[in-house]
Amino acid sequence: MKKTVNSSRSYDATGRRARAVANRERVLEVARTLFLHDGYGATTIAAIAASAGVSAESVYKSFGGKSGLVSAIHERSLLGEGEVSAEQRSDLAQVEETSGFALMHRLGELASEVAPLVAPVVRLIQDAAAGGDPAMRELLREIEQSRYQRMLRNARVVAERGILAYGLSVDQAADVMWAYTAPEFYENLVVNRAWTRTQFGEFIARGLAAALLD
Known part of the structure; x- marks a missing residue:
């Protein structure tokens, strides 16, 4: 019993x-x-x-409250669409891919998956922050800092694998990745100029490869 x-x-x-x-x-x-x-x-x-x-x-x-909800929505968006989070798949790609070009292709694919989910939420936060909401200003700062730290981690992996272009520092590589993953980049090309997600992902992949690889 x-x-x-x-x-x-x-x-x-x-x-x-x-x-x-x-x-x-x-x-x-x-x-x-x-x-x-x-x-x-x-x-x-x-x-x-x-x-x-x-x-x-x-x-x-x-x-x-509302700011906590928006933060949770943003975090949920970062997971992407798959059963395995986009961040985990990014980490796995950095281990599995044998060439720098293949790695950048995978990163471009992930960017094209996550950006449509994240970009409108970041725009919401930016608008609320610009309107004077202190919680949204702080959330925006935290998001940008977290995104940069993620890119810095990715750049270190590229450098450790010996595929980073000669003369390019890890910090510079992180800056390049940070720029290419900016939500505004997606908005400009896909939302404003009607690129497809596939075109956007391929553009990110080629741009990262050209800027970062030796």
């Missing part, structure tokens, strides 16, 4: 965790839609909660 009770409790706990994850994903999906459609200032926690079918209190408890 005791074993049955323990099994039942374990099942209940698993079910609660699954429902919590499902609720979180639904809130993030709804919040993303409302923020991008109505803007940061006009979107309320009450509206997000009502559309997601949860209480406003649960949204505050999970995310701490």
